[in-house]
Amino acid sequence: MSDNQSLIENRPPSVANLFLERVEETPDGEAYRYPVPSASGEGPDDWRSYTWAEAAQRVFAVAAGLMDLGVRPEERVAIASNTRVDWILCDFGILCAGAATTTVYPTTNAEETAYILADSDSRVLIAEDAEQLAKARERRAELPDLAHVVVIEAADAVAAEDDPEDWVLSLDELRRRGAAYLEKNPEAVRKSVAALRSDQLATLIYTSGTTGRPKGVRLPHDAWAYMGKAIPATGLVRPDDLQYLWLPLAHVFGKVLTAAQIEVGHATAVDGRVDKIIENLPVVRPTYMAAVPRIFEKVYNGVSAKARAGGGAKYKIFTWASAVAREYARTTQDNFRRTGTASAPAGLRAKHAVADKLVYAKIREAFGGRLRACISGSAALAPDIGFFFSGAGIHVLEGYGLTESSAASFVNPGEAYRTGTVGKPLPGTEVRIAEDGEILLRGPGIMQGYHGLPEKTEEVLEPDGWLHTGDIGELSADGYLRITDRKKDLIKTSGGKYIAPAEIEGQFKAVCPYVSNILVYGADRNYCTALIALDEPALMGWAAEHGMEQRGYAEVVASEEVRELVDGYVRQLNEGLQRWQTIKKFRVLPRDLDIEHGELTPSLKLKRPAVEKKFGHLIEEMYEGAREK
Structure with a gap:
């Protein structure tokens, strides 16, 4: 058994355990970086940091605050917020309290938000601001079990005349209650984490529903502990990395990135404002980030449009450089597959060097200049766009997974990545292709089932643990998976x-x-x-x-x-x-x-x-x- 396999199989019951281990190991290391408006109110944001010890202080206060509100193990606490550092700290607070997080997209309307809160039996809602609070208030009659709404942006935590007592609290108030609770019960959070079972519900993530009502996917603590161990085992992330995290944390793709970080201990810069990505990248200068294909398409279209606007000569250079990038990427990837060396003929190397000075270097600089790799998931990336970025030195590693498999089931392995495939399975994940071409998965990341929907669960999850993904694919002889389409599409x-x-x-x-x-x-x-x-x-x-x-x-x-x-x-x-x-x-x-x-x-x-x-x-x-x- 390999060291990595042993680590994965001997994982702790929960990512909350991994969090405590990380805090103990590197308390003074940088954990999270987050933006705040500049002192003048003009110009770019300032960035501040939490060490792991400072993050733990906030996580413990949230966990103890929830205990003080009467939240019990496996009861649900919902988060309706954009991606921000408070989302992550509240999520770990919920898990350390033994409760389970229900994720709600902040763009979800009041009707569907109420449906998710009611279907999940959420006892507390952590709302980002007045807008999210208003959705819950509008549908309060449909939410008899919702005992409290905790508002992150404190100025918006305003109770209405007809609100029950303590129905609205600010996040600061919750943390103050938690601090008081810990004074009386200093070991409460550690005892709660020690009592966690691997099969205990940790997260209810509602599928974004391309058809019909969203279904709540039940993911146990073990799924996140497994992801926390398995992703670093691929060599994808390193202790000296700086991740830029902007993906929606209500989505499983964003959330799984928080588990991998804790095992390795690198810093993460968190800002979910999509309109700030272009501005933030040269400031943050990340070494890796995850994105969806639409982001790469927009960057490619933007660079192409800018070249076209620069006149015929500039556009001709860009078109030539694009073709060189694709040829270089295909050649080096093919050679790496055959010989283990990403080589290219001298003539192509010379053309690539010229194109690099004229075009590629500027693209890399726009990404911050230090990007080792991008992870692409959630949908298929057009291979030609993948080859373009690969040839330009922005290595886009496609991965594959579902909400039902805790997001990361396959990922391309670093240097050996192959554009147009989603790579190899994570250590501990099994895959097989059914007779009709459907991809089946089995492993610790697979969901327990759909919340309150046993019939729907039976449609996709076999008694022996195999999950029907609904995707059609092909496996190469050496284990790389290529997704060809959705079965139903x-x-x-x-x-x-x-x-x-x-x-x-x-x-x-x-x-x-x-x-x-x-x-x-x-x-x-x-x-x-x-x-x-x-x-x-x-x-x-x-x-x-x-x-x-x-x-x-x-x-x-x-x-x-x-x-x-x-x-x-x-x-x-x-x-x-x-x-x-x-x-x-x-x-x-x-x-x-x-x-x-x-x-x-x-x-x-x-x-x-x-x-x-x-x-x-x-x-x-x-x-x-x-x-x-």
Whole structure:
């Protein structure tokens, strides 16, 4: 048995135990870095830090405060907040109190927030601000078990006249109560952590619901302890790393990153404001970060648009450098697979060196200049975009997992990563491919089931622990997994040909620098069509170059010029497809898809049914008069 395997198998029952071990081992080490407005109120934020000892003081105060409010082991405490350092400290406070965290996206409306709070039987809600407090207050009649709302931003913790006593508290008040509780019971939190069982409920994460009501995924303490040990065992993270964490912590992908950090002990800079990423990266200068594919697509589109705006010569250089990056990445990855050395022929190395000075170095600098790797998950990354960043020295390691598997089941192994795959399984995770191509997983990260939904649990979880992922994939001889599509998203044309829409959509994103989202259709039809949404900043940059700067986005996107622009990229896409895969007709959507209109989940996944419902008339238009077989 390897040392890593032994460590994983002999893991403690909970990540709360790992947290206490980390605090004891490096109390003065930097744990978290967080932004505060500058003293002048102008200019960039200042960044401050908590050591592990300071973080523990806050975690213990939250844990003891919850005990003082009467929260008992496995009772649920919900968090409705954007990603911020308080989210992490409150989450560990909940776990150290023996309770379980229910995660709620701050963008969730009042009705669905109430549904999650009621379905989870949450006793306390930790709300970020007045907006989150208002959602709970609006639906209080539906939430008889919700005894308290703790508000992080203290100025917003204002009780209404008809609120029950102590229904609204500030986070500062909760911590003060916790400090008083610890004075009387100094060992309360340590005793609570010592009593934790590995099978005890730690987290209820509600799936973001691409269809229907969200389901609560029950993840035990053992799942997070396993992730805390297994991710570092891959060599992905190091003690001297600085992580930049902006992903939604209500999503399993964001949350799993907090478990891996504790085992290794490196620092994490936390700021969930997506509009601050570009500003923060050169300031924080992280060594690794995780992101979803849409972020890489936006960066690629932005760099491409900037080059185009710089004139014909600059755009020609960028186009050439992009091709060199992709060729270099494919060549070095192929050679590493065959020989163990990421080598390239001398001529290609020379071209790459020139392109690096002209283009790639600036891209790396925009990411802070120290980035060793990016982890991409939550959805598929178009391989051409992955190869571009790889060749530019931004190593995007794709991973794979589900909420039902605690996020991290597969990840690409450092230097040996292969773009277009999601890498190898984590130590301790088993995988097999079913006869129909479905990926099945088994291991300590797998959920206990869906909360209160035994029938739904039985549909995906076999008695012997195998989880049906609903994804179709292929395993290479040496264990790398490639996801080909969602099982339910595979479509069959009326001509009997099977098509994977995600594959075509990914190729189009690599071809067209203006696309934001694309959805391919063709099930039971005799040809494929597409709905295409365009990225506003990139498109408006193009519009300004073509004498349309006085027009608004809605007018530009509806213009014949844009239709012709997109048609050119669709033709380019079709050249690389089989005849039955080609896009015969398309429609450009009048606006981009977004979370607010319910077309994207908070982790930026497409909700296909929502898009089809809203824009179904455009789909039907494209098939009007078509002769079906």
